[in-house]
Amino acid sequence: MPTDADMRAAFVADICDHPADDTPRLIYADWLEEHGEEKRAELIRVQCELSLADAVLIDLDENRDESVKLMNLMVREDELLDEFRSVWAGESLSSIDPLGCVFRRGFVHAIRCEESYWLEYGQAIMRSQPVEVVRLTGKEPRFSNAESTRSVYRWWPSSEQRTGQPSGYVRNLLWLFLGPQKTEMGYDTAQEAHDDLSRACILWARDSGRITANNK
Numbered sequence: 001m002p003t004d005a006d007m008r009a010a011f012v013a014d015i016c017d018h019p020a021d022d023t024p025r026l027i028y029a030d031w032l033e034e035h036g037e038e039k040r041a042e043l044i045r046v047q048c049e050l051s052l053a054d055a056v057l058i059d060l061d062e063n064r065d066e067s068v069k070l071m072n073l074m075v076r077e078d079e080l081l082d083e084f085r086s087v088w089a090g091e092s093l094s095s096i097d098p099l100g101c102v103f104r105r106g107f108v109h110a111i112r113c114e115e116s117y118w119l120e121y122g123q124a125i126m127r128s129q130p131v132e133v134v135r136l137t138g139k140e141p142r143f144s145n146a147e148s149t150r151s152v153y154r155w156w157p158s159s160e161q162r163t164g165q166p167s168g169y170v171r172n173l174l175w176l177f178l179g180p181q182k183t184e185m186g187y188d189t190a191q192e193a194h195d196d197l198s199r200a201c202i203l204w205a206r207d208s209g210r211i212t213a214n215n216k
Contacts, residue, residue: 152186
């Protein structure tokens with residue numbers, strides 16, 4: 001018979017495997033409530049409801065009751081996170097500044113951390129949290145107007161700007177997980193460049209961790 005620890009691990013694995021689906025989260029919330037973790041269950045339900053409201057166009061000026069309800073949910077969300085954020089983020093995220101760890105729909109959705117931190121803890125984080133956005137501090141794409149047709153952002157560190165090559169870690173991430181063309185192409189905006197690097201970080205953490213600190 002599965003233990004509570006086995007059940008918890010299975011629920012979390014299902015949530016991490018289906019980050020866009022609220023159903024596994026809400027099923028887990030029911031289980032948590034049944035096992036005495038009412039506040040943890042409450043955060044999942046509160047944030048799922050807020051997320052659903054974000055996806056639906058509601059004229060809050062015309063719907064006062066809905067406006068009051070959403071305000072109450074946001075207040076409760078803040079109260080729960082103020083008290084339990086570090087506990088619910090888990091041990092692998094304990095060293096990250098709270099402002100760099102964003103909860104959505106009951107779990108960590110986005111993190112901001114150093115490259116070395118992601119190298120050490122990224123895989124453990126992705127096993128326990130359905131992270132969908134990773135922002136590496138100190139990594140910024142460089143703007144270049146050397147293109148004859150358009151201005152672009154490229155993943156160059158300042159020390160390598162003249163060669164047009166991204167840093168080893170970034171270059172390997174993009175090449176291995178998004179295709180070799182990502183080491184050469186430019187982006188129209190810095191946000192697009194960050195989005196691709198985020199995707200690569202997540203794919204790396206879900207993979208076998210082929211990039212090590214020696215590749216930086």
